[in-house]
Amino acid sequence: MLSKEQAIELLKMHVKNDKLIKHCLAVAKIMQSLAHELKENEELWYLTGILHDLDYEKTKENMKEHGIKSAEILVGKLPEQALLAIKAHNEMTGYKPESKLALALRASDAVSGLIIATALVMPDKKLASIKVESLKNKFKQKDFARNVRRDNILLCEKLGISLEKFLEISLNALKEISSELGL
Numbered sequence: 001m002l003s004k005e006q007a008i009e010l011l012k013m014h015v016k017n018d019k020l021i022k023h024c025l026a027v028a029k030i031m032q033s034l035a036h037e038l039k040e041n042e043e044l045w046y047l048t049g050i051l052h053d054l055d056y057e058k059t060k061e062n063m064k065e066h067g068i069k070s071a072e073i074l075v076g077k078l079p080e081q082a083l084l085a086i087k088a089h090n091e092m093t094g095y096k097p098e099s100k101l102a103l104a105l106r107a108s109d110a111v112s113g114l115i116i117a118t119a120l121v122m123p124d125k126k127l128a129s130i131k132v133e134s135l136k137n138k139f140k141q142k143d144f145a146r147n148v149r150r151d152n153i154l155l156c157e158k159l160g161i162s163l164e165k166f167l168e169i170s171l172n173a174l175k176e177i178s179s180e181l182g183l
Contacts, residue, residue: 030108033173048082063092110152117145127178135167
């Protein structure tokens, strides 16, 4: 299995867009925090999060390939369960999130977008200014961050974690890396 440093290096080889790199860092940190909460393998969950969009810049014109190409690149570098989770994070591949890891990745991918969008509408544009209550309100506002799939965020419940607890875990995770995210 790759080290975190090797994973970040691999990410930067395949992804040039700085916002996408930050998104992958955010998803990885949320995944790591979720793994801690669920007593799962934190390193594996982090690596799955950091590498889930490895192919995005190459597949954005054909989203049915997004996740599948990443998994192909990662054969032999991550265990099969991580490759399946990466394939399943994008609904258009036809793969279903059936493991805890896959459910967590799909939920973390979505919640990162909600949290970042919320930070960007704060007066200071800082994660530190966000409260869980604000996230709950933004979650309910369907016209806010319209591309964020609320149903994917709610997959946290299949992991045995309430929406409120998931928002709290995710927000605290991102606050830990706020300087890396520029928020």
